[in-house]
Amino acid sequence: MSKTDLKKKGVELPEELVIKIITRLPPKSIFRFKLVCRDWKLLMESSFFIDIYSKSNWSILxxxxxxxxxxxxxxxxxxxxxxxxxxxxxxxxxxxxxxxxxxxxxxxxxxxxxxxxxxxxxxxxxxxxxxxxxxxxxxxxxxxxxxxxxxxxxxxxxxxxxxxxxxxxxxxxxxxxxxxxxxxxxxxxxxxxxxxxxxxxxxxxxxxxxxxxxxxxxxxxxxxxxxxxxxxxxxxxxxxxxxxxxxxxxxxxxxxxPVLMKSTQHESSHNKIICTTSQGCFVLIEAELIEEVKSYNVRVWRLESDSWNWEKAWEINMACVELGVKCVPMAINYFDMDIIYLWDLDHKCYIACNLRTHTKTYGTRRHGAPCKEDSLCLDSYWxxxxxxxxxxxxxx
Known part of the structure; x- marks a missing residue:
């Protein structure tokens, strides 16, 4: 039964509820539902719907x-x-x-x-x-x-x-x-x-x-x-x-x-640079191992495409959020530059750290043989x- 049919019967579903229901469906069903009625087509082609669906499904490969x-x-x-x-x-x-x-x-x-x-x-x-x-x-x-x-x-x-x-x-x-x-x-x-x-x-x-x-x-x-x-x-x-x-x-x-980044000497094999994108910008993540505190100092640089100038989005020593040398930076969120992902070598799981709130979310722990992420996370350039x-x- 379409949303239009529900309206005829006097039933009005809140748009937020419709979106929550549809985003849980298989992709092929979502694509077919665009043909149900004009309202659903506009809803599923809206940037609001696409943002909600994408943010819950994107992956790092x-x-x-x-x-x-x-x-x-x-x-x-x-x-x-x-x-x-x-x-x-x-x-x-x-x-x-x-x-x-x-x-x-x-x-x-x-x-x-x-x-x-x-x-x-x-x-x-x-x-x-x-x-x-x-x-x-x-x-x-x-x-x-x-x-x-x-x-x-x-x-x-x-x-x-x-x-x-x-x-x-x-x-x-x-x-x-x-x-x-x-x-x-x-x-x-x-x-x-x-x-x-x-x-x-x-x-x-x-x-x-x-x-x-x-x-x-x-x-x-x-x-x-x-x-x-x-x-x-x-x-x-x-x-x-x-x-x-x-x-x-x-x-x-x-x-x-960036000037500060260019002067950094990558003497340690644990130092790494990650190239990626976030919030529509090209981003460089510079992770430098600080031996004194046994943790990574992380700088994130954003390239402004209009001016072609670098802007430092943020800098933090991961020791401030109690993440040590065994938690290696891997990526930042595609939609939110303030969320960084790290791989925990000891617990074999991902950690998401929100740098605005300093809150951490731990993923499912992997058991058994060494994970591919163990070797990937230590590459100098990823x-x-x-x-x-x-x-x-x-x-x-």
Whole structure:
């Protein structure tokens, strides 16, 4: 019975109650209910509904997970007694099984605005790309990219999305190429091979980068935000490299790191830098181990996209909230920059710490063998893919 039918019978459900009921339903049901009546369609397309649904379901994923037959494993926060296993790969694997084609490897290249880019390596070494929305089990196979014989190698670099009023209008898949290593002449440019949903074709784009012919160490895992890819380069001059793939700019932008951050000497193997996004901003998390207090000093820097200036969102020594060296910073909340997530090495669980209230929430404890998070959390640079569920249909 629709909301309109209830009104005719004199029954009026509060909108807040309707939202609470609908957000508990499976994604496919939510998508179908948009067709029930105009009121429900407007409700489920409202930013208020999407915010509530997304905030209760978003996940942090391993940055380069590869598999053959299993689902993609996520780094589950599980802080509220509720987990969701997104079957990122099962739908694609099912298609291959039906066609009797064997898969050698399958992995997640990137996540952006609820869409996921998968790469499948078939047994004959053919590489194919799929763009999908796991919420709706909608997957589209991209056309095969043309072979560029003049380049030495390439890396599947990322996925960027074009949006308007929260609606996805288009996307681009990015591969970055290296020139022939035997070449003596440096072109001082980067070469991107780009698939555009607007044309359904691959194209080649050259962008100039004076003094920047070496690709950044983290070229294979940039952070996607507002149609831009952000690379963190710590190999040479310590900088952020940004390119907007939906603009007509043919130059790559170089940004120095925050002054205080740039002067920090990472002498300890426990120090780490995390690149991520929160509240619509590109964010750097700098976690420095302070031996005297056996805890981490954490700085969070936010990049203002309008001015391209850094702003320090906050700084805290985790000893102030009684979290020691065994509680390693891992991420911040996608929607709230004041909430930081840490992995507890002793108790094998996640901790969410609200820096406004200094309150802590503990997740479900893991038992048995060492967890993947144990090794991931100690990496010097960590790019956890953030998946925020979307009810948007993939543009075709």
């Amino acid at each position: 391993h940055g380069s997970y590869r598999c053959t037959t299993s689902f993609l494993e996520e780094v589950e926060l599980n802080l509220h007694g509720k987990t969701r296993n997104w079957s990122f790969t099962s739908d694609v694997i099912r298609k291959y099984t039906q066609n009797n084609v064997k898969i050698k490897e399958i992995w997640v290249v990137a996540c952006a605005d609820g869409l996921v880019l998968l790469c499948v390596l078939e047994e004959d070494m053919t590489k194919r790309y799929y763009i999908g929305n796991p919420m709706l089990s909608q997957w589209i196979q991209l056309s095969s990219p043309p072979y560029l014989a003049q380049y030495h190698s390439f890396v599947d670099s990322g996925l960027v999305i074009r949006k308007h009023n929260s609606a996805i209008l288009g996307y681009k898949v990015i591969r970055i190429y290296s020139e022939d290593m035997t070449s003596i002449i440096r072109t001082w440019s980067w070469t991107f091979q780009i698939y555009s949903s607007d044309t359904g074709e691959w194209s080649v784009q050259h962008v100039s980068c004076p003094g920047l012919y070496e690709l950044p160490y983290s070229k294979c895992n940039p952070v996607s935000l507002n149609g831009k890819l952000h690379w963190f380069d710590d190999m040479y001059s310590r900088r952020i490299i940004v390119h907007d793939f939906f603009s007509y700019d043919d130059k790559i932008r170089e940004l120095p790191l 790019y956890g893919l953030q998946f925020v569920p979307s009810l948007q249909v993939i543009p075709t």
